[in-house]
Amino acid sequence: MFAITLAARSARTVALCLAQTGARSALRQSVQWRLRGADGTQRSGETKRAVLALHDLTPDTAYVFEAAAAAPCAFSCAFSTLPCAGLVDVAAFGATPDLPDTADAAQTNRAAFQAALAAVPKGGTLRVPAGRWVCAPLALKSDMVLHLDRGAVLFAPSDRQDWPILPARDAAGRMLGSWEGLPEACFAAPLHAIGACNVTISGQGTLDGGGDRGDWWHWPKETRDGARRPRGLHLIDCQNTQLIGFTIRNAPSWTIHPQGCTGLTAAALRIMAPHDSPNTDGFDPEMCENVDIVGVHFSVGDDCIAIKAGKRGPKGEADHLRPTRHVRVRHCLMERGHGGVVIGSEMSGGVSDVTVEDCDMIGTDRGLRMKSRRGRGGTVARIAMRRVVMDGVLTAFSANAHYFCDVDGHADWVQSRQPAPTNAGTPHLHDITIEDVELRNLSHAVAAFLGLPEAPIGPIRLTRVTVTSFDFDAQAADPIMADHLRPLRHAGVLGEHADVHSDTQIVEHNTLTDPAHRFTEPK
Incomplete structure (x- = not known):
């Protein structure tokens, strides 16, 4: 399947999405393209980009863009540039x-x-x-x-x-x-x-x-x-x-x-x-x-992309907060950086309805990363990742409700694994879906989910997540930024105070915290 859609346009520039089946940030093979304008202009070229920008166009002009995915089959998209006053x-x-x-x-x-x-x-x-x-x-x-x-x-x-x-x-x-x-x-x-x-x-x-x-x-x-x-x-x-x-x-x-x-x-x-x-x-x-x-x-x-929703003040101030909703990330290439797509840690206004599809993440510390802590409040909900390849990522997926940000990030009340009273400052993370992701040269863990005992994370669903190779030079390290963890190397899906469902990896519960800092959960 090959479809061409208009992603954005101005008077002189457009961006076209060449949505070839299986394409992420790049097409599976280069395609020849041709552009014909109603003003008589013609140009042609070759691209392997899934999203192609065309520049120096004529304002308020109709164009037809054609791309040949495999001769003699061609696909086209008609569009008009915007007028310029x-x-x-x-x-x-x-x-x-x-x-x-x-x-x-x-x-x-x-x-x-x-x-x-x-x-x-x-x-x-x-x-x-x-x-x-x-x-x-x-x-x-x-x-x-x-x-x-x-x-x-x-x-x-x-x-x-x-x-x-x-x-x-x-x-x-x-x-x-x-x-x-x-x-x-x-x-x-x-x-x-x-x-x-x-x-x-x-x-x-x-x-x-x-x-x-x-x-x-x-x-x-x-x-x-x-x-x-x-x-x-x-x-x-x-x-x-x-x-x-x-x-x-x-x-x-x-x-x-x-x-x-x-x-x-x-x-x-x-x-x-x-x-x-x-x-x-x-x-x-x-x-x-x-x-x-x-x-x-x-x-x-x-972080390559960090989706945020403001931060509750040290005295609970919240009058500046608003939610972040309906964010879509498609066909992006994320190289290095601390995270590919990150939510938080400033998420007090709430983040919901985020989708990440058809992307490549190369050498980022983490792929999909969610981070919060006691005192932030807010809800992260309905987050989905689909058809992504990660290469050289340390920990692919993480959700951390003990993130040690701010001057008091290492304080006992932030890092304690004992249940605390719930209030407006209690963060909630739920309804996270991860599907059809390939992991190459993985270092620390497929996933590390560390929730609060008073507000567990989840449900989190991982479907068709495949590890094709590990980085055998990797050294064991903490998979997320929280205190009292045990170092990991080539681990699977681990969760603590998290409701995790996976069809591809054994989920290990209550295995993130160092045994010296664990407590006996009340019955």
Whole structure:
């Protein structure tokens, strides 16, 4: 079976999903393709990508895309690009490429970019041509496209001089600046949008957050000038946003952080950061609804995708919390990073209805990872993973309700395996389905599920999970981040205070905690 569907589109860029049976991030074999436009243009090429971005198209034009999976059989998809109300070039407003990386140059270009932005009509496009454009943090507006031409690099300066800071809350008391799920002042992202609707960022160019320049990565958990580190791209309370085709790299902290957004598509992106860069998660939708992540290539320094829903405050503060619902991850390639798809640990607003399908995870510490702890509250429910291959993963699946985050993460009340009273701070994780997953070069365990005695995890169902090989150089280690565990190597499915059902592995219950720290459960 071979089907072609439209994943995302703008005036000049589209992303097509080539849904070949058995394809994950890549097709089983390369296909020849041809594109014909109603304006008479034609082009052709070859691809092995399951999600293909096509650039430099004509606005408001009908196209037919054809792909030959096996001659003479061909499959086609008809689509039209969106109209463009006007094209504005930043160079026409005095923006200058290839300036030195100085605060003065960045502010000079920022003024030119802002003037160009103001001139973009509703439904129009701001074009960034090829060149290296240093620019101080820039805010996008509603009803516009930011288009990055091939060879365009929009990069943040290394100097924090005059860098804007987002306050923890706006004048109405809504969460604005944030840090790890709480309202907190943070430096504005190099590119950000607040309360914007119908924004698209597209093209073959690059957003460079400058995390490898300056000192951003030298104080990962601290503050400077009263603020936390910025994200690479921060979208706050936005609606109907599309991110198509570009590369984003070297974020000061989380790379793309949608916060409180509804209706977001990220298609055919490349999200990159050095593997030793601190907390450079790839894509962190937080308190968001209706998010589609398709055909994205991740190689980052922390979790590839981290799905979050805010964090309850130290005194139980919860007025900033909202749920995250309906997140779909498809045809993505996740290389290295601490986790492939991670839920939490900031999940106090609740995370539900997440599906991960047809993906590859290579060298990530964990594949599907859920993490919480006492005090967080919230519910994680209806999580599904299907048709995924993991290669070189340490522990494939984990759910941890004793995650030792925050300054009190190792406290007895967090790590105790004795039952505690349930309250608003008790997290609940249930209805987790894992199907048709192949594990290669596995190191520590197929699965490690550690629930709370007062709130066991589950049900968790594993069906057709296959281990094809182990990493025989692996050293025994803790499979999840909690205290009092025993090291594992080449283990199966282990659970403690977890309701686990598996048709492929023997489930070992009450085998995660080191025997020296176990207790006798009350009858």
